[in-house]
Amino acid sequence: MKKLLCIILTLVTITLTGCGFGDSTIRFGAAGLGGMYYSFSTAFTELATKENDKLKFDVKTTAGSAANLRLLSKNYIDVGISQMDLIDDAYYGTPEFNGKKYNGYSAIAGLYKEACQIVVLDKSSIKTLDDLQDKTVSIGASESGTELNATQILKASGLWDNNLVKTKNLDYTDAAKQLEDGEIDAFFCTSGVQTTVVEELAKHASIRFIDIDSKCTKKLKASYKFYDSFTIPANTYTGQTKDVSTLCVKSVLLARDDMSEDTVKELTALLFKHAKDFQYSLQADLDFNESDATKGITIPFHPGACAYYKEKGITVSSEDKN
Template sequence: MKKIATGLALAGILVSGTALAQPDDWPRDLTVGTASQGGVYFVYGGGMASFLTDELDVNVSGEVTGGPVQNVTLVQTGEHDIGLVTLGPAFEAWTGQSELAPGLEHKDIRALFPMYETPFHGITLRSSDINSVSDLDGRRVSVGPAGGTPGTYWPRILETLGVDATISYAGAADSASQLQDGLVDAFVFAAGLPTAAFSQLAAEADVITFGFTPEEHEQVLEAFPEVSAFTIPADTYSVQEEDQASVAMWNYAIAHQDMPESLAYEITKTVLENNERMMQIHAAAAATLAENWDNNSFLPFHPGAVRYYEEIGIEIPEDLRG
């Protein structure tokens, strides 16, 4: 597979004395596709890359991308080794319906491990009189970067709810700045909790977060079978006093089927057996647990990942073995 060397990879991180000896068929460098700065993928993927560098004697680097829609194609084409994806865009790519590569069935991607759920929610200035998704009608709304999960699904959600908003696309950090500067009226997103850009806005500006009303919630769940009901707990952000209704998608780390089996095994094992270390990277990794493997219903697991799951007593169904 093609390898992309970044400055982060070249800078390197000193390999610990306990790192694994590198087998001959392993690449010397690995690239992890993350997303825009200010989102959870950027933090989770970059931190995981540093952790794997320490443990596996391979230079692993996180790379900023447009998010899951782009990540799945970068793995399919061999340009990235690992991609962070939500299952909605991954399923569309698997079936040849990717917005980035329409008609190309991404049949070479394989699941490694579950990451966490991505809930959909929004943030706005308290003075905006926006309290729900329906209130976005006629407003200027940033939906995150094009090619990411929020940039793909929020326009569809708004259309389903009959909300006619002026949509713009930008990374999480840029969207937050645009909200503060009055360039947009609201910023809706989808990422693991807490979302860094939302937390920063809550600390710097007079904002509120919002989810879905009961009526909106019901409509979205009916229209999008790839999402499930989710509650954003009170106090997730300093400005959030009550639970908020949301919907969410599961995130998985994926690799190309040609990744050496032993490498896929060690990556999966290292991440899943060090949950405390992963949670030091981001709190959303609390759900990065082997027991959550079954939230994936269509994407075959890499043989190396299957070997690890079976070692710990998890039987992967035949139709999910890559």
Template sequence: MSILLKSFTAAALMVCFSLPLAAQERPKSMTISTASPGGVYAIYGEGVAQLVTDKVGVATSTRQTQGPAQNLVLLKAGQVELGMTTSGPAYEAMHGMLELAPGVEYKDLRVLFAMYPTPFQMVALASNGIASLEQLEGMRVGAGPRAGTGGTFWTRWLKSLDINSRLQYGGIGDQASQLADGRLDAIVTAGGIPHPALSELENTQAVTFFGMSEKALKGILKANPYAVNFTIPKGTYKTPTGDIDTLAMWNFIVADASMSDDVAYEITKAVLENNDRMVATHSSAKQSLAENIVKDTFIPLHPGAARYYKEIGIAIPEAIAP
């Protein structure tokens, strides 16, 4: 009996070690963490989940969260396999500066591909007469989820500009409704353009979209190296009569370094080679192009994703090389 058992064990081990790495490590299912309902993350994430399910063959679902910061915490804890983040929270997570996980450095964070830039956007009802950040002094201002990109950075930035607003936090869809019925005076948020909740608001209310002054732009950029100048083009929304000057942060789909190279490669390839499907999900995906991986300046690239970029001739900057 012992000889038979030993023979069976040896055979089982031979089968196990003869399997390809992808067969051993391919998950049965995956989850991608997004953000609150009503924002671009929730819509874009559904598009990614469907593509990965269809093209990679791994059933993938979305998980609604408070946004990038929580997504990074969930990813590090192994509660999700994919996450969506902006450059600011990613920088802070890597350096142990994230408010949700102070002192915890996420060194195993890896990028698969660039999504799109997230502009910081400001809107008020036209009847409120608000057309600048400075006029938000003392006003009731919705800033999106507290742990989201908007909630996190607008809280800091308004304080740094000595603008004392009465900030309120919550889902951007709900806050758009609160602005419409007079419970808020303005909304400051961060999200892809056109933002679904703001477009819907504009369809039912007379609104004013406004930008940042040159002084505000320079002050914020100096203290936040992961932010970049951005222009919301005329025509993005119906109301503005010209371009809007603001700031933005780039968004990325990220994974943990523990994800197998093959799975990371297949996800990256599936999304980037089916851009038409992503654009049909949300127009912000027009920026989800392989060449935009260079918009990442500090998060290491996953080796599996790097293999795909090498195959198609995209040069990887040394700063993010795996």
């Protein structure tokens, strides 16, 4: 009887210590439809399952970066994407998360730069950030990275206090529809370019992008270490004839700590093996490599990712340096 009980407990332990190939379906937190997270997640999981039929995925729509971090920490998803600024806030419990720490996950790889995009109709009178005063603006879905970035941009521009801007929390699809219908005047979108929902809007409605001016850029880069300057090149979107000056943050692929090392190592290898395929399938600038993917990450890497990078001659740590 004791021997039988020991065997049962061993099997239960194996089941709970993470998923290996074929053991279970990997729940992938992908944010909302129309954004780069969802497009990337779909492309990655399709390529991964074609390469290894033992891998199974369930791509789940979520509210975005902040939501993915909470879902990872509470074991509702196994893999997800989030912005590096929010990851640092959540992992170390900064005021953005009311001092509460959300742990239980680690890094696989840095992916691509996400541009802070502010979209208006071409016929709009809005030409600068200051022109957003007294306008109705979508700042992204609740618990999204877009919401955080939009709030910080509006604060840096002196537009957040005293209800100078009427804000709405809309996902990208609803924001694009309401902009076209005249229900809102502008929407924020922090995403890799070319963002699917923005390009679809540009194909049947004339749109423009608002630059983030140098004054606002300097304030934000001085206050938040994860912002960097970014230019959306002309002709990235249909009808976009001028470069757009803005800011960007890095997106990072994450995995729960209790996922098996073998599984995460395999996912990491597939990520870089198909890096060029993502560019073709998503029609976006997603040119990343192992060296760049390990830079600027302030949280531990998953042991499976560490094992992959070690084989490539790159040393990263699975230990919390803080």
